[in-house]
Amino acid sequence: METVIEGKRLKKTFKISKREKGLFGHLANLFLPKYIHKKAVDDISFTIKKGDAVGFIGANGAGKSTTIKMLSGILSPTEGSVTALGLSPDKDRIEYVAKIGAIFGQKSQLSWDLPIIDSFDLLQKIYRIPDQKYQENLAMFTKILDMKSFIEQPVRQLSLGQRMRADIAAALLHSPELVFFDEPTIGLDVVAKEKIREFIRYMNKELGVTIIFTTHDMQDIEKTCERLIIIDQGKKIYDGTVAGIKTHFGSERKLVVKFEQDYDISEVAKTPSIKIISKKDRSKEFLFKNEDIEVKSLIQYLFENYQVSDLTISEPDIEEIVRDIYDKGI
Ligand SMILES: Nc1ncnc2c1ncn2[C@@H]1O[C@H](COP(=O)(O)OP(=O)(O)O)[C@@H](O)[C@H]1O
Ligand SMILES: [Mg+2]
Structure with missing residues (x-):
């Protein structure tokens, strides 16, 4: 199978300023700023093939979001390289974003006050989605994500589960072949989680979309992905099948x-x-x-x-x- 993403020795270090307290501390902050370097991702490599569904799992602060951000071109790696769909996510950003979808569970991409359908129409223009394809996708997502009852409402009136479904549809209207989900089930109840998992499974199995999915809920992975990458303190500690963890550990x-x-x-x-x-x-x-x-x-x-x-x-x-x-x- 064709390689979709190649991550090579990826590292991301954040420089965080360390603030001292008190008057002298304040002066010290001004004249002698101190920094600490936080290694968020520390030498991670992997290859992802077309049609894969790969789950990234790890505790809070493990480095999952930072990894996804490097793969989706939002952050540039401090060291190492990413090639995805034959492009450099951060350097070829414009061409790249037209081919991918990204959903961040913690942050909605939709306008808070506009009816969802209006946000969708805007996205059609931004992504220059041909009318017919747009209508087809809109109809399909409305149906399988069960959005009919709230598509005329603004985001601020929606439940978290509804908002997440709308966000997912928004990220997929342009039919991306590669989709990143960063904690799409965070804070959702069991029923809402199950809907999201079902949909991710459908996209991967029926539409052949390559999926990268982060979560800290193991059940998300067991129900959607064959392959699992465990990240711990910025390092990859496991890369294999879900069943294989048992023997590995x-x-x-x-x-x-x-x-x-x-x-x-x-x-x-x-x-x-x-x-x-x-x-x-x-x-x-x-x-x-x-x-x-x-x-x-x-x-x-x-x-x-x-x-x-x-x-x-x-x-x-x-x-x-x-x-x-x-x-x-x-
Ligand atoms: N923009 C940032 N500036 C400074 N530190 C950051 C930033 N983003 C993430 N970090 C730190 O990097 C580490 C990994 O964070 P993150 O990738 O968000 O973890 P996860 O998504 O697995 O919870 C954490 O210690 C976090 O505090
Ligand atoms: Mg995260």
Whole structure:
């Protein structure tokens, strides 16, 4: 597949002035300004192919928005380079924005006081969208984003979920082939979130649009993207499939066995990589790591040596793993 975005060793450092307090501090600020350098993105590389749906996930302040801003041409990288759709997002900005869409959950691009439909008409002129294409897109988005009931209203009268849907439509009226969503589900309730996810899935699967999506909600990613990039303190710490996180971070699996009788299972416990976490009468729970124990041989061993009445293995919860990474790093 054709490469759509190539990010090479991207870095973004913000220079933040450090203000001293008090009279002397005030003078110091004037004559000896002090700066600290904040590395928001610290050497991130990746390749995105046509038709990909890639989720960027990470805790608050991880560097997701800064990355999206560099990819969409709003910010220039301090070091490294981006090539997207064969262009340089910041240097070829005018040509580039005509081909992309960008939605920022925290900030609406629509006029606060104009009826939404008027903002849309304005965008048609700005982007020089041919009438027929504009009407087709407008009809399609009104339908699938369920906007009919509020399209005549100004943004200030809308709920957050409605505003987000209008913002999404606004960013897509010119049929971009590459779309960035920065936290489009932030602050939304479950139903509104689900609508946005469904729509993103539709765009990617049915319309073939390449999607880059940031969020701190793992469920957003599980429902829309096959590929996931985890960012932590400006660095890429994972790039792969959603399912692959489990093996990559080597999480523990839990095996719950119900025996026919209350066995002494100290033999099993002798295996160094198995931990017994509970033993209530006939029911015992074991923890083990995928990379240490072959599940098949463990189960075989249990069946050969004991009378087993029931057995379940629970997979680690991806959301839990990601939360763990936020909390502790890797
Ligand atoms: N314009 C800016 N000036 C100074 N610091 C910034 C600016 N934008 C972001 N930062 C800092 O860079 C880091 C990454 O921010 P951001 O990319 O917004 O993270 P995220 O979107 O993952 O929450 C944070 O520490 C943030 O405070
Ligand atoms: Mg952000």
